[in-house]
Amino acid sequence: MHKINDYSKSREYFERASKVIPSGIYGHQGPAEGCYIPVEAFPFFSEKAQGTYFWDVDGNKFIDYMCAYGPNILGYNDSDVDAAAAAQRKIGDCITAPSTKMIEFAELLVDTVATADWSFFAKNGNDVTTMAVMASRAYTHRKKIIFFKGYYHGVSPWTQKIDYAGIIEEDVCNNIYLQWNDFDAIQATFDKYKGEIAAVIGQPYMHGNFKDNTLPEKDFWQKVRKLCTDNDTILIIDDVRAGFRLDIAGSDHYFGFEADLICFCKALANGYNVSALCGKNFLKNAVSSMSYTGSYWLSAVPFAAGIACITKMREQNIPKLLNEKGTKLKEGLINTAKKHGYDLHVSGAASLFYLRLADDPTLMLHQKWIAECVKRGVFFTSHHNHFVNAALSDEDIAETIEIADEAFTEIKK
């Protein structure tokens, strides 16, 4: 039997944090915003990380299935990426003129990503999704953007919801929200707003929160691609979350189509701070015409890290490896659930699996099961997809299934 974690220090630190930081911990890593449900099961602050594990401030060790919400793809503190970054750090990082590492990184992405004729680098996923929408408007001289309900494209006002704090009608009045996989609705919208749609923006499949993740239906993307081409509308794929966990050449490539613009962040440099917009040649001038930059955007260390990360991911075919690991875990979890008489739904790509215990529509049973896993050292979250990294071993998977087993026993009581 696994021990049950104590979180007293995490709670003390959280009290201290709450005095000087709004929400104490903000965003998806914080207890307030929904990922940490039920909150009492979760640690709040980490002490250190290595490979597929992190340790919290109370000394509890976790097999980490959130991977910093994506960035950890090779394992925390990957020695190859860290060595490349450290070598660059010694000679310079954020300098008045950029390093040629920027060129090497752009060339590597152009060589790796199927749709990429060029690359542009920034810091947040949000920087490049925003840039993609602006570039679409600059190129088409149109305003309207089609989104798929359940999307997440960052935090800029244009991508938030009208009822969110600080958002005004003007921020979102050109947004059209359609159902995922509903091609007829897209077709009808193109007919209704003929010549007015600047872009369609979508994640490669629907990996939203609080519901089963959904892959594209057969030919869905191919039909959207054709509709966009026929109407001179830009097709933007937001691969910030799924990027390099489905296909090293981009998740559009995985699903058999080509985006006009594709956005990367998270797994691009194993946690070093960089994002990228890649795109087709016909949009290069539109991007060049924009006024778009930031204080650290040309820093060399994240480029060096990104080169090492992409190189290693190519050499080891990391997307394939992560999906094998994810599949093994998924099958183990489903079987364990079945043994206890539960119906565990595992949706989305295996490398980004989403969990839902289907025996209780209120989701309370699911949350209880997740809580019992986390308290025993498996870091799952209740209503967000998970992330697999390359350092996850067969032993880790076996231990995860053991803990899941104990957790099922516990919730049956």
Added chain:
Amino acid sequence: MHKINDYSKSREYFERASKVIPSGIYGHQGPAEGCYIPVEAFPFFSEKAQGTYFWDVDGNKFIDYMCAYGPNILGYNDSDVDAAAAAQRKIGDCITAPSTKMIEFAELLVDTVATADWSFFAKNGNDVTTMAVMASRAYTHRKKIIFFKGYYHGVSPWTQKIDYAGIIEEDVCNNIYLQWNDFDAIQATFDKYKGEIAAVIGQPYMHGNFKDNTLPEKDFWQKVRKLCTDNDTILIIDDVRAGFRLDIAGSDHYFGFEADLICFCKALANGYNVSALCGKNFLKNAVSSMSYTGSYWLSAVPFAAGIACITKMREQNIPKLLNEKGTKLKEGLINTAKKHGYDLHVSGAASLFYLRLADDPTLMLHQKWIAECVKRGVFFTSHHNHFVNAALSDEDIAETIEIADEAFTEIKK
């Protein structure tokens, strides 16, 4: 006499960059956007940096007065900041749960920055200026924002101009642009839009491009402060550029008033990638209510670097030191110009000096003089304020003045 730089390798790399990166080099660090005028005088790519110098890919050494456009405040590769960052890097950076370094950094800023009751961290200056505007709207339930003409607050659509590529009317239709230092116009605008103005956003003084920088007139900020308070309007200071180069407690403190929200980036961690919004307690709930985060925002390494940077800046009173160095340089340059019969205007704070040779209204003579300086190893730019860092020595200042002297001789020919 100083040698004249050769830039052949920079040019070759730029050709290579242009194939895979829109504009080759984008933003203020690129030749296309205005800072590198005249372009033939400037290097494009750096090889390494140390202290107050960087070396380009052709082996030319520069005394660097742009400091990566701000981040370099203690000197490139500062050993204290780098040691703190390296120690944190070993144990972890971007992890599923944040490090307590985040709390320490927030506490240090609250202790250091006069107006700070709390801190929130992000990655770009633009992240925190955007957040400040959103928080103002969330708090006031109003839309309109007052800007000062000549401003720069980042690259999000709300802060760009209507004629910029990719910007639509809805992005900027709630912006009101007023003349810097014109309090009567602000008063009149408040009267006209009674109860509609969410925020006034301004840099602590006008350090815009292409014209002499202008300090606030006597009591200007005090009057704006009172007007905002009387009308429940949020006063936002964008200290991304000037922060910690005027006053360790914030540039509002330097000018004798208190902002409600203050934005930092650049000099916050000597080039490590972090930005911060600090603010007053009455806005803490508004910030907590927002949905606002990013993939790398809780990474520990930049927090460790920021703690080391702020601590050192406090111990050594860096703003005072930078202004002394800047004043020495400024006086030397003005006298050298005078010796040649030229009238050099040096405006703004001494630590952020702006240069203009006033003998030719076309600015061509000024550009020619700057070019001759750069070609001899002093990295100035023509129409952007400069930045002083703590590693700049008296010998560097003396050499700069010598080179400026040669450049004056050259442009007289």
